Every structure is written in C-alpha cells, then in structure tokens.
Amino acid sequence: MSKLDYTTLLKSDPLEGYEDPEKFKQWIPKIEKYRENLAKSILPEYSVELPKPIDELIEEQFNPLKYLYDEKLLTEKELAITDSSATDLVAKIAKGEYTSTEVLKAYAKRATIAHQFTNCALEIFIDEGLKRAEFLDEYYKKNGKTIGPLHGLPISLKEHMNYRGKITHAGYVGHLDNVAKDHGLTSQILEDLGAVFYVRTNQPQTLMHLDSNNNIIGLSKNPHNLLLSSGGSSSGEGSIVGFGGSALGVGSDIGGSIRGPAAFSGCIGLRPTSKRVSLSGGVSAGSGQESVPAVIGPFARSVEDIDLWMKHYINDGKPWVNDASTLPLLWRDVPKPAAKDLTVGVIYDDGFVKPTPPIQRALKEVVKKLEAAGVKVVEFKPPKIELAIQTIHKMYNCDGNYMQKKHLSASGEPLVKLTKWNLNYGEGSKDLTVAENRQLNIIRDDLKNEYTKYLNDNKIDFFISPTYNNVAPQSEGVYNWSYTALWNILDFPTLVVQTGIYQDPAVDKWDDGQKNYEYRNQTEQLEHEIYDPEKFKGAPVGIQISGRRYFDEDVVAAGKTIVEILGTDLFKQYQ
Template identity: 65%
Template sequence: MSTNNSIFESLLTIEDFAGFEDQARYEAEWLPKIKKYQENLKNAIPKELTVELPKPVAELIKEQFNAVDYLYSAKLLTPKEFEITDSTISQLVDKQVEGELTAVEIYNAFAHRAIIAHQFTNCAAEIFIDEGLKQAEERDAYLKEHGKIVGPLHGIPISIKEHLNYKGKVTHASFVSLIENVTPEHSGTTKILENLGAVFYIRTTQPQTLMHLDSNNNITGLTKCPFNLLLSAGGSSSGEGAISAFGGSAIGVGSDIGGSVRSPSAFSGTNALRPSTRRIAETGTTSAGAGQESVPAIFGPIGRSIDDIDYWMKSYINEGKPWLIDAWALPIPWRSVPKPDPKDLTIAVIRDDGLVRVSPPIRRGLNEVVEKLKAAGVRIVEFQPPNTKLAYETINKMYNCDGNYMQKKYLSASGEPLTRLTKWDLNFGDGSKHYNVKENRELNYIRDGLRNEYTKFLVENKIDFILSPTYNNVAPHSEEVYNWSYTTLFNILDFPTLVFQTGIFQDPNVDKWTEEDLKYEYRSDLEKLENENYKPDEFIGAPIGLQLSGRRYTDEEIVAAGKTIVDDILKVDLLKH
C-alpha cells in the first residue's frame, strides 16, 4: 500500500469531530447488530452455489488475483451457464418468448455467477436467492398462462444498489444507525423495474456516507475490483461495479452524484451510463441528501453491453413512464438513435483537466483510443477544459453546504467509527461550515454559468462529445481514492456520460512514469498524493475505462456513439471471452 500519510494529513484537517465517534456506545449497542447482519448475509449464501476458492481471499488480494480470468480459465460455470450469463438482455427475453429458455434457467445461472462474484469481491449487501427464484417462477407461469411477457425486462436478473429502498427489507445506505431501518415500499425505480418483469435477488454494497469513490463501511467492509482483487471496486455503487464486471447480473442500477456510477464501472471493468438529470425516478431512496438539488444524485444502469444499457433505458423510460410515479421525472421519451458513422463525429479530448495529471496507463489508454478514433475517421479536437478548478471547488461546496448536517445525524446516531474516506469527504468544500441560502444560491449561479460556458463551447465548435479519463488513475488501492475532479465535472455540468471499457489493461512493464514525468512540478498537494499513489507493480491488469459525455439530454446520441466506438472501432465485447 502506498499511503503517504504526511500529505494525506495535510489535506485532511478534521475539525469539530471531537466527540463525534463514540467507540464505547458503538461497541455496546451497534456492533452486535452488525455482527448479526453479517451473520445473516453469510447464511443467505446457498452453499451449493459457492465455489472453492484457489486460496483464501486475503491471499488472493495480496497476489492481485484476476477473478474474471479465473472464472473462465477454471470453468467455474457450466457452458450453458456461461452462455446464459454472457447474453444480452434482448437475447434472454427473446429466448424466453421463443421457449428456448425459462426465467428460472436464466435466474439460476446468474444467481450462481453472482454468488461467486460475492465470494471474490464482497459485492453483496443483501442476498435473497429463494425470493428471486420465486419471482422467476412467477415470470415463467405468467408467460405460460398469458402467452406474453410481463414486460421488456421479463425474467431478467437485476442487481440494485442497496440504498434504493426495498419493500419490507432493511435499507441502511451503509449507515450503522439505519441497520434496522425496514423500508415499507420499493423505491420508484425498483417498482418500475419490477413492473417491467425484472427479478431481484441481490442488493449491492456502497461506502459509508455514500460519498466515496470507493467502498469501505462498517457493515460490509471493502468491495474489490474483480480484475485485480488488490484494487478498489470504485464507488459509491461499489458492489454494482464488481458484480457487473464479473457478470453476476444481467444489468444493475447504481446512483451517481459525483462519479458513483462511473467510478465503479471504470475501476471494476464494465460499462455504465450516468444519464441526464430527472430521466430516472428518484423517489424512495435512503441517503443523507434529501432535498439537496444543487447537484442531484442520478440513477443509471451498469452493464457489460452498451446494447443492454440502451435497452434498459428505452424500456425503463418508454414503458416504465417514471413521470407517473415521480413528479420530478421528465416525460422525455428515449429516442431510437442509429449508430453514427465515425466520419460524422467530432470529439473533444480532455487529456488533463488542469488539476490532477493522469497516470501512465490512463495516458496510454487515452492515446490508443484517440489514435483508433482518428484512424476510423473521427474528427478529434484537443480540449483544455476551462474553469475546472472553479467547477471542482463549487461542487465540493455543494455536497457539504448543509454543514454535513444530515451525514452527521446519521453517523452520530450510532457513534460508528469514521472510515478514512468519510473523513475525507466530510472535509470537502468548506467542510462542516453550514452555508446560508444566499451562499447556496451563489453556488448555483456559478454552476449555471459553467453549464452555459461548456454548452456554448460545444455548440459553437460543433462538437458532439467529450472524451475524458474517468479518473486520473486506473482503480486505485482501497481507501485511496481522493480526487473526483474528472467525474464531478460532468455532474456540475449535468452532462450525460457513458463510461466504457477500452479493452486496454494496465501493463506494469509499459505503464511506468518516464524520466520526464518524474521531473514534473505538482500543481497541488492533491495531485502529488494521487500521482505518488501510482506504482506500476501494484496495479497489474487494472481495466482502463473512459468517459464519453455530451450536452444535457443527448443521452441517446452518447449511447449510440458508444456503440460505434466500443463495438465497431475498439471492438471490445465484455460478453465474449
């Protein structure tokens, strides 16, 4: 581990947390509940779906074990299970309609793969295999009885980030104080997915406060990148990233307020969409963000196939009609946009956001992708994004401008210990300074100016999309994800963003800092901390995922262009091994 404590401490000035963590109360009142929760989680794993690991997980972690490669090389699933779980959603639905597969067959295959994913990565916050089986049986019975499917997600096993409320189950959002918080209703989005025919069986992990691009919390602990178990799965949709990259669900749902759908997708090795605001229902979730609208959290699909992301968005919006459930949701239909010809595309490339230099593997990945795009005929414009410092400072202030009131309320209710990155996030912006309304409005005003500035740039220069790193590094070590600037830029702009896999992985022999790199003068302590954390030998095989962003509500165009780039130009297919 490459922690540089001196820099970390200088960046992390903890104020006013005296008496905040209460170890004695926590241990007496809450630790027993956590133990019980963990016991239940363990007992919910059907023995028959588990595999024998090659070594204890702690050793695999040290060895930077690649669980995805092992899944295939050790043939942990049957050929039929591989075939099912490496299909697209529309293939799975079609095969049910044609009588070639049942929902139960599909379900059993994904349940098996999900349990193995959890064994390696610790991606599950809750498992309910029997209930999922019952739902799958109901789907089969419905199709048999009515001769038609329930909806476009009929019999599709979907994983969901835990903080979306689930009817009759505990929803804790990784706050210990909520470990017995039974939510009476499904979240709006869960309800819609259920109406469309989905099957639920696993809820996935997220970090304490939901505000890390990482996974640690006092209930479920760390979630790991399936391509290198030493590394972080990303966050805050940590479990979603890991289960998706491992193939344990057909598609999953995460939420993103600063990169929380994109970081886990990029780090763990899968694809995802952070849609424009208010296209997905946001009712019925548990978090510390109620009423915060300067920078709303957005739900988005995480899946291995961009076709699946398209299919999910289209089904969810056009048939789910979220605006009938959540008055915030916009009745903007999901448009069918054809894959563009590369020659018709103009893409602006951000190689450096002016704040934190990217590490060698990201630099190489971006270079290779840009060269392939150019070769395919895409017009590339080099883009030094303006006002990124202002954007980053502003969004960081937005997160905490309630003086961390709600976070502290939920954290102090149990006195639980603060994880390393919770201390980090509670110090975002002005830390626990509680803004007044005028100050909050000033932040909104800055945000709107930035949005108009970037929109004007794209419109006037006829630029379709922006290509950028998702983070200044590949998946870092757990609890060492400090910089959010590459993802938050698109939250403050509210630009829809697809994270896609390049098919390129970190190579310790190639992705080294050069002599010139080492002479670099850091622009900030944050940059120094982030750059010094990258050491080639500790990131072996980490996936390289990039962002493709566009103007607000061009989600459809981004997904279509994603298919051109990923399927046609890069020829990356995460369903093929």
C-alpha cells in the same frame, strides 16, 4: 518535496460530534447479525471453493474473472446465459428458448462467486428470486407472452434504494433497523417490467467515496484484481456487473459513483442527465439538496443493454406518473452515428490532476483508433476546472454536513478514512448561507452554458475523458474526483465504456519527465505518489463519453459507435 499523507490534508475540528464508541457498542450485535445473514445466504449449490484464503488472493493481485473462465466454474449453458447481453436474454426468454428460472439460477451462481471473491453483496436472496422467476415462467406458460419487456431479467440493485420488507441502510450503521415498507419507485418499475431481484449490493459509508468502505461489511474488491477497489459509491454494482453476476445493474451517481465503479471494474455505466430516472424512495444524505443533482442509472456489459434499460424504464415505466420530480421526456431512438460524422473533444489532462501512465496510453490508443475510423478528434482543455471542482465540493457540504452528521451520529460509528476526506470537501462543516448556496448555483449554471457554448462554437458532438486520473485504485486510496465530478456539476449525461486496455506494469511506468514534474496541487501529488505500476496489474481502463444535457440517447448511440471502433466485447474477455 516530501511525501504527502492524506491525514495532513484533513482538519480535525469538523469531525467532532460524529463518533461515539459507547453508543456504537449497542450497534455491534446488529452488524454481526447482518454479516451472519449475509454469510448464510451463500448457498452451497451456487458457491465455489476459493483457491486460496482471500487475504492471499488479495496480496497476489488475483484476477477472479479470468479464474472463472480458466477453471470453468460455470457449465457451458450457465456461461452461455450469463455471457449473453441482456438484450439477447430477454429476446430468448420471450421466445421460450430460456426459462426465467434457469436464467436466474445461472446468474445466482455467478453472482455468488462474484461475492465470494469481491465482497460485492450486502444481501443475497436467491430463494426469493427463484420464486419470482417461477411466477414469471408460470405467467408465460399461461398467457403465452411475457409480463413486460424485462421479463425474467436478473437485475442487481444498489442497496440504498428502498426494498420492500428489507433493511435499507445506505452504508450507515444507524439505519440497520430501517426496514423499508415499499420498493423505491425505480426498483418497482423495473420489477413491473419483469425484472427478477436476488441481490443488493455494497456501497461506502456516506455514499460519498469513489470506494466502498463501511462498518457493515467493509470493502468490495475489483473483479480484475483483488488488490484493487471496484470503485464507488456503487461499489457492489461495479464488482457484480463487471464479473457478470447480473444481467443489468442499478447504481447512483453524484460525483462519479456510477462511472468510477463501471470504469474500474471493467463494465459500462451511464450517468443519465438528472430527473430522467426517479430517485423516489431510498436513504441518502442528499435529500432536498438540488445544487448537484444525484441520479440513478444503469450498469451493463454492452451499450445496447444501457439502451434497453433506459428505453423500457422511461417509455414503458413512465416514472413521472408517480414521481412528479421526474421528467416525461421519452427515450428517443437514435441511430448509431457513422464514425466520419463524429467530432469529439478529448481531455488528455484536465489541468487538475495529470493522468497516470496507463490512462495516458489508453487515451492515445483510443484517439489513434478513432482517427483511423474517420472520427474527427480535437484536444479539449476544460475551462475553469478548479472553479468547477471547488464549487461542487462546496455544494456537497454546504449544509455544514448537517445530514451526514445526522445519519452517522445515529450510531456513533467510527468514521472510515475516506469519510473524513469527503466531510472536509468544500468548506467542510461550515454552514454556508442560502445566499452563498445561490451564488454557487449561479456559477454552476454559467459553467453549463460555457461548456455548451464550446460545443456549439466548435461544432463538437461529444467529449471523451478519463474517468479518473488512474485505473482502479487500491482500496481507500482514491482522492480525486475531478474527472467525474465535472460532468455532475454540468449535469451532462456521461457514459463509461471500456477501452479494452488493461494496466501493464511492464509498460505503464512514469516517464523520466515525472521526476521533475511540479505538482499543481496537493491532490495531484497525493494521487501521483500512489501510482506504483506494480500494484495495478491488469486493471481495465474505462473512458467517459459526455454530451449535452438531456441528450443521453445521443451519447449512448455514440457510445455504440465508439465501442465498435475500439472493438471491446465484454462478454468475451479472457476467453
């Protein structure tokens, strides 16, 4: 079989009417100005000298996170602060052991270094963060108590959420003039609970890549291997939280956009069930689209911190008071289940794209550990996977890409590679009728019930699955969303945790059987051809844990048990 080129998979027709080089010229100065501001925001007191020019580091698959520890780029105290869990950090600030200011400064340094290596930030505004931290310290001193349960916590924000007084472009050049009047509701709630903001993070053009490329600042890189992507679309969140540059992060997910970056970049992320976290106030092409609900959710380095974010955001933040589209479903305290009480269904291969060797190895290892701990494990072959993937792809684009076209053609900017890929999802630029859209919704709801029935009939508590058929992809080399998007069409809450396993070129080779492997579809061929063991060195493997709709708390609780069994402590990597 001849090698596939992604371009052969793209139709050219639907991509007409987007790009306009003449129009785009007018936007170039705005891009330059934006980049200039970003460069200026890398302050000397928080930055480091790179060991080599960045292109060389990329070439040699440099691991900046390991470098941080090896070269002691942070002081002992900075390290203690930035390698505390968010849960510990708020407790220590509340007890007066740390000030908000010293916490922010430590994170400002680690975030700046993260950005220097990975290009994760779209905006860094440490001075504003410091003012806020000082205000919080004043408040604490005066009142003898914190302003809220997240008092002093440095939180990074995916950029497409509105931020008061700042440009909000969502990766579209045509929005470089769009200055938001107010914070999006979710950012506002986090701020009201005590968060400190100082960085907004990168995302791809259209927000619809499992990667990060855009015409504004370009690609973000993986904190474990600079040749690789940090994932997408919450690309910068993956990089910065994976690197330890923020205590908690905020991303969004409609096909894998929290889970991809979390898995690839070596951190933890939750795609909550829809309507638990408010989407109010932000830029996206998905407004009014409700067939596949987009969600906002947290990034962290421990499952406990995901709990912290969700519990306070929901129970104290009460987003439904101001956003009637959000549910008043309180976050329940669910105790960590005992291993012996857990039954999980494991997806080894979803039937659409077979996982690459490191993923196969990690799954086997995970299952071995789970079984040894007393967890009951059964294999789960997800039914109707092609229907699910075809349906969600059609749903994304069933407005004939009307809204994407509107956002993109505003500047006439060039379409980056994966934008072409995703604009051709489903039926591409063909307008579906509302009647057809309704039929897709019926398929979706039937799938939800079929998967739920499987859980009921087989007494399965959770599903465990790869996050992607591969580890972190090379930049702009990620095509298949089947492992993540399945949970989007089902709207099942899904937590990504780290296995503690990293790709190893010496071990993770295709076995001999692969030579005679018959590709089940072109996407599988494309994905498999990309996997060269030498090119993915040290990429972490994250897996997904999925549960019933709206039982996010139970998924998170199970996540704690599973992480404990796996023994992965992200605050102690490379140490």
